[in-house]
Amino acid sequence: MTGSLPRGHAKLPVPVRYRITPVDPAAHLFEVVVDIAEPLAGGQQLALPAWIPGSYMIREFARHIVAIAAESERQAVSLTKLDKHTWQAAHCDRSLRVTYRVYAWDPSVRAAHLDDGHGFFNGTSVFLRAIGLEDRPHEVDLRPPAGRTYRDWRVATTLPEKDAPRHGFGTYVADDYDALIDHPVEMGTFRLERFDAAGVPHEIAYTGAIPHFDAARVDADLAVLCAAQIDFFGSPAPFDRYVFLTAVSGDGYGGLEHRASTALQTSRDALPAVGERDGERSTGYLTFLGLVSHEYFHSWNVKRIKPAAFAPYDLSRENYTSLLWVFEGFTSYYDDLFLVRTGLATEAQYLAMLAKTIDDVASGVGRTTQSIAESSFDAWVKYYRQDENTPNAVVSYYKKGSLVALCLDLYIREQSRGRASLDHAMRHLWERYGRRFYAGERRAQRQGLAEQDFAAEVAEATGVDVSDVVARWAYGTDELPIAALFERVGLAVDRDAAKPAASLDAKLATAGNETRLATVTLGGAAHAAGLAAGDLLVAIDGLRVTPPRMAALLARYRPGDAVTIAAFRNDVLTTRKLTLGTTVAATRIVATPKAARRAVDARRRWLGPG
Ligand code: ZN
Numbered sequence: 001m002t003g004s005l006p007r008g009h010a011k012l013p014v015p016v017r018y019r020i021t022p023v024d025p026a027a028h029l030f031e032v033v034v035d036i037a038e039p040l041a042g043g044q045q046l047a048l049p050a051w052i053p054g055s056y057m058i059r060e061f062a063r064h065i066v067a068i069a070a071e072s073e074r075q076a077v078s079l080t081k082l083d084k085h086t087w088q089a090a091h092c093d094r095s096l097r098v099t100y101r102v103y104a105w106d107p108s109v110r111a112a113h114l115d116d117g118h119g120f121f122n123g124t125s126v127f128l129r130a131i132g133l134e135d136r137p138h139e140v141d142l143r144p145p146a147g148r149t150y151r152d153w154r155v156a157t158t159l160p161e162k163d164a165p166r167h168g169f170g171t172y173v174a175d176d177y178d179a180l181i182d183h184p185v186e187m188g189t190f191r192l193e194r195f196d197a198a199g200v201p202h203e204i205a206y207t208g209a210i211p212h213f214d215a216a217r218v219d220a221d222l223a224v225l226c227a228a229q230i231d232f233f234g235s236p237a238p239f240d241r242y243v244f245l246t247a248v249s250g251d252g253y254g255g256l257e258h259r260a261s262t263a264l265q266t267s268r269d270a271l272p273a274v275g276e277r278d279g280e281r282s283t284g285y286l287t288f289l290g291l292v293s294h295e296y297f298h299s300w301n302v303k304r305i306k307p308a309a310f311a312p313y314d315l316s317r318e319n320y321t322s323l324l325w326v327f328e329g330f331t332s333y334y335d336d337l338f339l340v341r342t343g344l345a346t347e348a349q350y351l352a353m354l355a356k357t358i359d360d361v362a363s364g365v366g367r368t369t370q371s372i373a374e375s376s377f378d379a380w381v382k383y384y385r386q387d388e389n390t391p392n393a394v395v396s397y398y399k400k401g402s403l404v405a406l407c408l409d410l411y412i413r414e415q416s417r418g419r420a421s422l423d424h425a426m427r428h429l430w431e432r433y434g435r436r437f438y439a440g441e442r443r444a445q446r447q448g449l450a451e452q453d454f455a456a457e458v459a460e461a462t463g464v465d466v467s468d469v470v471a472r473w474a475y476g477t478d479e480l481p482i483a484a485l486f487e488r489v490g491l492a493v494d495r496d497a498a499k500p501a502a503s504l505d506a507k508l509a510t511a512g513n514e515t516r517l518a519t520v521t522l523g524g525a526a527h528a529a530g531l532a533a534g535d536l537l538v539a540i541d542g543l544r545v546t547p548p549r550m551a552a553l554l555a556r557y558r559p560g561d562a563v564t565i566a567a568f569r570n571d572v573l574t575t576r577k578l579t580l581g582t583t584v585a586a587t588r589i590v591a592t593p594k595a596a597r598r599a600v601d602a603r604r605r606w607l608g609p610g
Contacts, residue, residue, distance in 0.1 A: 229293075307324075
């Protein structure tokens with residue numbers, strides 16, 4: 001009998017086993033117990049991640065650990081804190097147990113949240129990593145809060161069950177620590193919806209104050225969207241089941257991708273009303289569908305096709321890569337593109353979304369000084385830590401990255417005479433970096449996309465040399481030739497015909513009866529007049545500025561008119577002469593009348609069902 005364990009052999013203990021209990025929901029406290037069967041010699045170290053993959057900022061989750069103690073066989077074991085997120089237990093010969101509490105009151109998708117209504121956590125916020133044992137199997141026992149109040153609570157997670165029933169409390173398993181922290185957990189009385197896409201069961205768990213809405217329509221639309229993406233990369237999907245953990249609130253928006261689930265936040269108003277089925281989907285609902293599409297596309301692009309810097313992640317510090325424009329930017333391109341390709345958005349709606357992105361990128365001076373490759377690398381300290389100077393210094397690797405994807409797609413289609421597209425490049429990256437290494441989710445060899453290999457991979461997939469345009473568009477700050485590329489698909493970039501209006505060339509922020517400059521555009525009118533972010537506007541030409549009257553005051557002037565601005569900087573009054581600038585009219589993308597047949601066909605291939 002080779003290759004199998006002898007029968008009757010004592011059951012081996014699980015190397016790392018957690019138990020997590022919402023111990024005091026009103027105080028937002030989870031209690032976590034971790035049992036390490038064979039702690040490493042010399043003293044086991046444990047640490048909480050400094051960041052969560054998908055959100056590129058050091059968040060120091062360990063700051064929410066409020067009490068921690070260790071023991072072995074009921075004897076106390078001393079714990080020494082080595083740095084802000086690492087503890088070292090004294091050496092012990094037998095199993096080690098560490099017990100701690102985690103304060104969970106972060107409403108975002110990135111951390112943990114607990115009250116008497118529900119509990120949500122990412123493993124990165126609650127599970128101490130047993131250093132050196134990360135690759136061993138992990139187990140977690142999910143417990144409900146005590147008391148009758150919570151008897152209806154259920155569990156939504158894609159962690160594989162060991163003895164827990166589906167949607168129930170009990171024991172779940174993970175191949176390793178990386179898997180453990182990549183399946184967030186929702187517990188409470190969520191509303192559960194189910195649908196199949198390409199034969200894969202999907203669920204939506206809605207939590208929060210859920211309005212009356214057309215849940216069946218969302219199920220049907222998501223089924224179409226998910227099936228299209230699975231089909232795009234090729235069956236089978238890289239997960240056995242998928243769950244959308246969806247928190248509904250007044251004004252929520254956001255998402256964080258995981259290998260078989262995503263944590264989403266949406267506003268109530270974005271969910272479609274019952275009886276709204278006729279006609280086009282609303283802008284708000286399309287925003288929700290775009291978010292879903294974005295996070296779902298990440299299941300392939302970033303969760304499995306990864307930059308080399310993330311294979312594997314170093315959870316203790318920043319992981320630098322210049323490629324977030326590929327992983328976030330391309331995902332931002334495909335999210336809305338899938339809406340039009342599946343017919344969820346009309347072509348006109350899609351082109352309006354593209355036009356808005358073009359305007360958003362064009363309005364930031366940062367695009368002239370920072371490339372999206374630099375923005376990717378510095379995400380940790382710039383894009384994720386925005387301030388009043390961000391529009392002048394930082395370009396979004398999401399937004400400009402999506403426009404670079406658009407340009408690359410149209411460029412490859414043109415250069416290959418319609419034989420290839422960015423789709424071919426994505427599928428090639430999936431075969432090379434994704435499917436090969438992640439079939440069956442086994443923890444196998446991992447290989448990420450190296451910084452310098454992107455253009456060569458695209459060339460291999462499409463036969464088109466993109467090295468020069470990638471250098472200029474992604475690693476340089478050249479303006480993108482969107483108008484020229486649109487011509488090839490029978491589209492033209494137009495400006496709204498509205499009369500240009502006068503502008504301070506600054507973003508305003510209002511609070512109560514006050515109007516302040518939130519950001520001042522480098523090289524614009526307010527900058528030239530010496531005004532600064534934070535200045536409180538008092539009067540224009542002697543007339544008092546109030547938030548409701550601001551637009552009417554400015555509307556009396558034309559671009560180029562000189563005005564006198566009175567403003568407080570801190571508590572000092574200052575008066576400045578200012579020559580008004582011009583607001584930029586909104587972009588419109590329109591079909592070229594009498595476009596060549598070839599261009600119209602190329603557009604159909606690009607935006608059609610593929
Ligand atoms: Zn993303």
